[in-house]
Amino acid sequence: MKERQDHLIKILHSFTDNVIIKRRNALLRKQKPEDAPPLTEVDLDARKRAVLLDVLLQSAINGKPLTNADIREEVDTFIFGGHDTAATTVSFALYCLSRHPEVQSQAFQEICEVIGTDKNKPVTYKDLQNLKYLECIIKETLRLYPSGPVIGRQALEDSKIGEYSIPADTNIVVPIYFMLRNPSSFPDPDKFNPDRFLVDSVGKINPYCFIPFSAGPRHCIEQKYAMVEIKSLLSTILRYYELLSMGSEPRPIMNIVLRSTNGVHIGIKERKL
Template sequence: MGVTVNAQADPNSEYVTSVKKMSRAVQERLHHPLGQTGLYNLTSKGQYQKTLTTILHNFTDKVIGERRDQLLSNTKINKGSHMNFLDILLHASVGGKPLTNADIREEVDTFMFEGHDTTASGIAFTLYLLSRHTDVQEKVYQELKKVFGSKDEMEITKKKLIDLEYLEMVIKESLRILPPVPGIGRQLMEDTLIGGITVPAGVNLVLSIYRMQHDPDYYPNPEKFDPERFSSQSDNKRTFAYIPFSAGGRNCIGQKFALLDLKTVIAKVIMNFKLLPGPEVILQGDLILKTSNGIHIRFEQR
């Protein structure tokens, strides 16, 4: 976005803490008896969520406004230069009309809010699974050496990341077993037949990604960590039984970026360290899949 929120240097910044608080607030709303009604907004929890929303939107609006002013005043920045994601949105148009700040804010919020904990969760859980499956970890390491050479000459490029086919299989299997977003909500736009029952339009549904991706009908021995499920030679046809990034018109806008992000971090870690297992994690349900006891991994220098 061309902006830093100093998430690591200043974990107590208003934006960073508001993102975490909003995640908990939304989770609480899902379990509140008035959560799906307008009456919830009259409760103290509803007012609290509204305050958090204002903080997050004000920050995003400020970033968008400041960047728009910079682009208007700086003629050196044009469509031919290297633009960040926010610049691309500011230059974008639909039907010949530029996107409004509200349109842009929705996309920026998706990247900054939804991509905040999800990517970190995906990286952490993949490293956790690799630490407990040394045979898989060794295959990843051998592939990395083949693509990059030694760790001292390791130069990461998009092409080389794409060449990491086995690592991609590992990441996909990790996202199946421990999906960063365990469930998503959808509102039916028309009457829909589900399991022989007609569910009317307007009903809000919660889809359990975690449950679908552990369905033995699609994944035999679903608790087994087996990256070969995602081999190009695999005949396992899953269609919509694998949706760690959702699917359809409202799928994750950042899924390709996220996959490259995961590959980059995991490749750097495995090239430099051998991962050894710590205690088994205890999963904790939330908007983003977490653990109640942390994720403990031991690192041994290669």
């Protein structure tokens, strides 16, 4: 078992190392800073939007550049950790859509309006950004089934929240799963209702009550990427298949990532356009 684990870890690390080495070499082949022309406003804007890997490759700690091993730890988190949580969210979203055909119908209608009915048409980033109702569905799924149900934090200094005093170095557990089902923040909390995240309603939700990606300086680094990835998967599935209510309800269990002890059961039927 240990040998197999080491072998699989070696495969994962070799994939990430290969990505890092290729990108590092590509950056080294570019112009040297002293030979480069002055940066324009467009260049500065592009630098602000640099991809994560480039930022890490150009970063330093105490004047020393990050090693490939340092960067690999961050990239592994981004690549592999993000896929696990995204897969969980997609599974629960498909379940919710299968149990709510009226929501599924509205989502499919939006997909047809934004992307069209040609199943072979490539989907662009702009298309995904325009799937506003599908985004509400994803947010409501994350409210009911947050992929990270519990997070831990440590108080850096003495603090006070209401009448409660929190000494420095206190370990704090934030029960996101229960916070997102708090009836004072989300009326009828056990009901799947994507409309609560529509533009007209979203202003009524305190942003620190809806924290499936955590919040503040330690919020999930993959939040925007995850939303695009999940939209892409769900929109593709809904273009090809109709989801049917079938099987038992999931029984969530809290782990590092939210799971269902009995799986997530749905039926599918090919769409005929």
